[in-house]
Amino acid sequence: MSRRMNRRSFLKGTVGVAAIGAAGFRPRRSQAQDKRTLVVAWDTDIDTLDPAHFKAIGGYVTVANCYDTLIGWKVRPIKDKPGFFRSQPAEWDPMIAESWSTERDGATLVFKIRKGATFPSGRPVTAHAAKYCFDRGLQSPGYMRLVIPALIQVKSPEQFEVRDDYTFAIKMEAPSPMALDVVTLSNNAIIDPEEAKARATKDDPWAGEWLKRNVAGVGPYHLVKNEPGVEVVLESTKGYWRPEPYFSRIVLKFVPNEADRVLLLKKKAIDMVVGRPGLSPKNVKSLEGEPG
Template sequence: MKRRQLIKNSLGLMTGLTLAQTLKACGGSSPDSSPPADSQAGSSGGSSTAPSTLTMVHGGGFPNSLDLHRVGTNRPAYGVSWVLYDRLMTFGKKQLPDGSVSYDYTILEPELAESWEIAADGLSATFKLRDAVFHDGKPVTAADVKWSFDRAVSIGGFPTFQMKAGALESPDQFEVVDEKTFKVKFLRPDKLTLIDLAVPIPIVINSELVKPHLTDDDPWGTEWLNNNDAGGGAYQLGEFKPNERLTLTRFEDWKSGPLPQIATVTLLNVPEAGNRRALLERGDIDINFTLSEKDEKELSESDQFNIVSTPIENCLYSMDIHSNPTLNGEENPLGNVKVRQAIAYALPYEAILATAFYGQAIPLSGGSTTPQSLDWPQPSPYKTDLDMAKKLLAESPYPDGFTTTIAFNMGTKEWAEPTVILIQEALAKIGIMAEIEKVPDANFRSVLVEKSRPMIMNDFGGWLNYPDYFFFYAYHGQDATFNGGSYKNPTMDGYIEAALASKPGDPVYEESVKSFIELAWQEVPRVPLVQPTLAVAMQPNIQGYQYWFHRQLDFRQLAKT
């Protein structure tokens, strides 16, 4: 079946008037010791926009908040927070086989901390802060760092879970030594602790700017930070009009790295992939980030733009299946493992890859029944087999099928909508009638948190490139945001925790990783579909692009010639 027969949508190009209105509205080292701070200046770097400005569009939704710690903040907001705020450390970089540049999680480099030292017993790290200031001119102090870290481990939800992934769990672990010295005490030796300080969550917030806005109902100032800038990063907030545009301006007093070449960044909200492509082809924007798979394929066949496509490590697109016996107070057929296995055998993997992804993804079906390596993701043993699907469903308490729903994020509709339509058709062949729920992008993170949908399309990717980190978020019984199937199994938890407590090369680590992968395939609370790629199209005069694990653009590294 052709993709265009699946969806009646309006991906045609904008009219010239609409394009003009849109643009007019928007005008205006080793982990144990720190290496020397990088002092190299960025390279010189448009389209029809000025050399010191960058205008871009973004697939996958639009930032719905300026507060990364707020419940429901979506992935596009990560990129804004990444440049509004500093972290103590950042990652180094490496060249990939295709010549493109990626972050390197094995190398930690200074950001707000100009140096750090690990204690002789390996149970603490002491950071020396730069002589830096926030956007309002207030000096950055260790007290700000502590307040920010206390917030991250205490506010709950995703930020607290992320900190816990690195064994950062209590405000008692954070100490102000003096105004420019900050200490982190480790609960135990853990391979994730230091690198967890370089992910988006442990931002450093101007605590004195936020404190006047604290209330008994909002002790961490989330309502105020939702729409306001309290950072000291390379860019400061210019204008934020939700669901329309966001503008950032370079912070001239930034001290935590080379001053960016781009002075002003404007992010436009253009939901339709075809319209984003039209803006790029007209030269009205500099970057089309997170290309649809269709545009990735077609634009790659021309030499008009710079195209970079990178497999997203530690990431898979999946259909998550709610695995609890009850859901919303009612009996849940999906809580039966044979039902979930039947669904996994019913899915049309090859059609999904060809139709929804235009072949621009790595297939994850038809693998061995036992893990062949520690690589993640790797192909699961499931492949399309309707006879097996019908047999398994007949062995379940629901041999005649049932009705259910599949929810997906409209911010990812380019791939998610054709995928769920194909899945809907396939499940009907074995007696499972699924209605489709379209969730607005701004609400989808809240839906993930609620755990209230029977089946949901998920695109989780682990920030820290270890399989146990992915499983801690996606399969552990603590039921993190990205455990879309709300899966809980003490045996699985034991395997994950054993892997987290060990390191690659340790026999315990290898045994634990293979065990939790195999159990995930047996229990199938999520059905792996593909490993995606992250693709970006840039005008020829854009330089400095680098792939990041958080799947967002780092404006600090970009330049226009």
Template structure:
């Protein structure tokens, strides 16, 4: 009975998708199958399916440049180019930036982009104290002010090497404040309730219709400044079952499914009716050790654990051999990545020798919990692999499941109480200083394992205000070397990002936020 019910649901979804494609074929419609429709359209809300679509409706003052690597187009972290802004000037002390906006940019509502929109949008993020406010803090932004119709000034508390790259992010997004203000109230001055089911940006697409638990339909912004768009309409269809999403893609009834699991990737790569694009990921899958907990207060134990884990075997077992083996806290897609400091190739004999030197000649028989949750699909298999490998050098590891909410709470900057756990983190700003500040600084919001090294903190703090690229990279290189020597994590892999699509879809480019841009897609 359950099997029949599942089959019926798949048939119904497939039928609906096929009808949508047939009915809109002449209008160049892109159909995306997703686990869930967006839960609102406020970019400051950290919700995956909201983030998937706000990057289509809100755009940025600047963007990364592009380059071709191995025949494919990728974002160039070393180049930032104008977008909504056409130019900018920096004060001599590096604390004042004035951006000149392009003239004539209009939202779908017909309102022209002005400096007031930029000031209002950043004020919204400051007031909400969420994602955009965090980006402002790490970039040293303390004020945003419209100087004229097309000039907006950013005031920084100190020079920031991160600031310009941070402006490539989808948050704080630039809103059509003229439209949003029509829907604001005294109780809701930023129009957040209205944004639950509406968009008001200057991006390529805007929301046309929303049916919760079913689909969201987006239409092209006819006023879009960035040139002609191939797709006039995008249907973002909710299909909770991954198996159903894969079937719909294989049978040509949807064009794109977002970030399939590695198990499905292996299957899809064998199917001639599907194209799977791969990009090196920005995140790091790891097993983290808290230096404030015994036995991890001894660096020799942390180093021993690193030598005991066969990263190549783990990559094959967990990531089907399709991840990149991690060798630094800075991922390869970020400028300044240096794998040369890594010295933890699989060496169980060396692991045993280090354990003996740390006072454990017979290994560690007392059970050590290795916590994992389901925030990331690989947490459990990584925990199991790490435990099995450590067992071979005499260490008794017990993989232990906890809830994601419990793990997030215990890993928060206020607590950082977990001793040994699996997790994933990575930068959405392609910058080594941002990356290390986020993860490796003693005050970093993603430093969930209480790692602390005064010299690493000093190097990061100096680099945040250093505008000379060579000096910054030199300091980050020293910081990476210190971090690798301290060995606070068992680095395992940089999970790759995959996008599965109809073979006729072209133009997919990997972004550090891991959301494709519909404006770049087309069919051949």
């Protein structure tokens, strides 16, 4: 990716801001920050950073940038809309799993885990970590315990199988057209099992309380600040298995009032807005003639 890329031509590519790219944005050149820092205003705060539990876009954006999944949806440019990208339906790219195949006429998915990927702790990412995360989704209190049985017909942790350190299999009761889409969800982010287990308690065996405000995964970014109701700060992960992201630092500010978001854009104190809608059509129109 070009080091000269400006914010208006911001590309998802290796930047790792998958959720920001998917949510839509209006890039502007911030005067307050260097060109390798992206400052974002969003309209919803983080509810939780637990991959199996988050519901708000704030949680999604942060999880998607701090955790990899086994595979990811292909993301391609939108024609005639420079700087905007869209996920491609029924198309996937390797991530933590460098390849995958099927058995039993599609009822079993087999993933080959990428060798050399490590968690920030230095521990290798293995099939055991993948199983822990899918076991956790199925058995912890989050909504994934409903999604997994309903969409991929997995009702028991025994259906998540470690064949060797780098081979992980999902044995469904029958083939599912939703299987790879479910695997791709950020809810199935790969967590460092040892980090989570170290914070587990008798009443909280899956470390849900700790994972509300902390992250323990491998991803293009890692969490350096999480101040509820104020901002989240992410920095690029050194030694990440993919190319270095263009932006080395991302500041995600919670700005609930749209008028304040517009004012910050006009003052060039932020580079973009994320949300649903983030900016109303009226305010988008009013900003079209603004420089930057």
